[in-house]
Amino acid sequence: MPMVFACSVSHTPGIRAWADAPPADQKERFYAGYDDLRERLWAAQPDTILIISSEHFANFFLDCMPAFAIGQAQRYFGPIEPWVKIAQGYTRGDPELSQRLLAACYAEGLELNYSSELQLDHGIMIPLSFLDPGRELPVVPLIINCMTYPMPTQKRCYELGRTLENALQSQERRVAVVAAGGLSHAPGERMHGNIDAEFDRTFLGQLESGDVDAFTAYTDETLESRGLGTHEIRTWVALAGVANGARATTIFYEPVVEWATGCALLHYE
Numbered sequence: 001m002p003m004v005f006a007c008s009v010s011h012t013p014g015i016r017a018w019a020d021a022p023p024a025d026q027k028e029r030f031y032a033g034y035d036d037l038r039e040r041l042w043a044a045q046p047d048t049i050l051i052i053s054s055e056h057f058a059n060f061f062l063d064c065m066p067a068f069a070i071g072q073a074q075r076y077f078g079p080i081e082p083w084v085k086i087a088q089g090y091t092r093g094d095p096e097l098s099q100r101l102l103a104a105c106y107a108e109g110l111e112l113n114y115s116s117e118l119q120l121d122h123g124i125m126i127p128l129s130f131l132d133p134g135r136e137l138p139v140v141p142l143i144i145n146c147m148t149y150p151m152p153t154q155k156r157c158y159e160l161g162r163t164l165e166n167a168l169q170s171q172e173r174r175v176a177v178v179a180a181g182g183l184s185h186a187p188g189e190r191m192h193g194n195i196d197a198e199f200d201r202t203f204l205g206q207l208e209s210g211d212v213d214a215f216t217a218y219t220d221e222t223l224e225s226r227g228l229g230t231h232e233i234r235t236w237v238a239l240a241g242v243a244n245g246a247r248a249t250t251i252f253y254e255p256v257v258e259w260a261t262g263c264a265l266l267h268y269e
Contacts, residue, residue, distance in 0.1 A: 003165070003177045004044040004045070004046055005044040005046055006267070007178055008178075008265075009264070011127055012122075012185065012260070014259035015259065016085045016086055016126055021258035026256060030256070033265040034131070037130070047137070047173040047175065048174075049132065049139045050140045051142070051178045051180060052144065052177070052178070053181060054123050054143065054231075054232045054234070054235055056121050058080055058119055059143065062148060065147070065148055066112075067113075067156075068160060069113040069115055069143045070098055071139075073093045075093055076119065077089070078091065078125045079120060079125035080119045084122045086122075086129045094173075097140055097175070105164070110163055118143070144157060144235055147231070154216040154237045157216075157238040157241070158212065158238065160238050161239060162241040165243075179235040181234070181236065182230060182232040182262070183203065184196040184199055185227050185230065185260055185261040186229060187227075187228070187229050191227050194227055200253060200264065203233060204264060207248045207266060216237060246268040246269055248266055248267070249267050251266065252265040
């Protein structure tokens with residue numbers, strides 16, 4: 001069965017850790033957008049969530065950094081950061097689905113790494129805290145290296161998404177797919193706090209119009225000039241591949257200065 005729900009979301013840790021830092025009305029608009037996505041997700045009656053997020057040196061480091069890694073555990077601990085103000089605990093995994101997706105990727109020439117020991121950081125737990133706060137659904141985490149060079153190209157991320165979409169077609173499970181990361185931000189660097197709203201809106205427009213050539217053409221240099229965290233749009237590009245032409249609608253976009261991130265929520269029909 002193809003995916004039954006898809007969305008792309010920002011996952012900056014301040015969303016929970018410093019929830020009251022932005023103006024109250026801005027926070028309320030953002031949280032309301034997440035509430036809308038949660039209602040849509042549960043209305044779709046998924047059996048599992050496949051969540052595509054970025055690495056933050058939570059599981060991998062400079063001595064071992066795969067381009068793509070999929071979790072195969074029975075359960076996952078998270079968030080590993082106690083300061084994000086989400087209760088730490090375990091989330092069920094779906095190793096059977098994960099193994100099938102992994103096999104499908106290998107069959108198409110995409111040799112993903114896999115791990116039974118992944119831990120979940122804010123990049124996954126922030127979205128899940130809104131979309132599945134009771135941790136009722138099992139998850140399959142898929143991590144993309146958006147942290148250190150070399151990184152997979154946007155085109156390769158899109159190809160990954162297309163391969164996953166084809167694999168999901170043959171599955172019995174009803175799968176919700178979530179991409180998490182971005183948009184423009186520059187955490188911990190000299191540009192910290194810079195948000196390129198023009199870039200963010202252009203990228204969202206490309207997703208909404210289905211301009212694959214445009215949103216897969218971004219180079220590392222282009223993204224780094226908007227802040228190193230902007231590399232996380234790779235997760236959104238991968239999900240666009242899974243969505244395969246489904247209509248995308250931006251539910252929320254605003255530069256949130258207090259979270260130092262261009263925050264966005266996007267839903268696929």
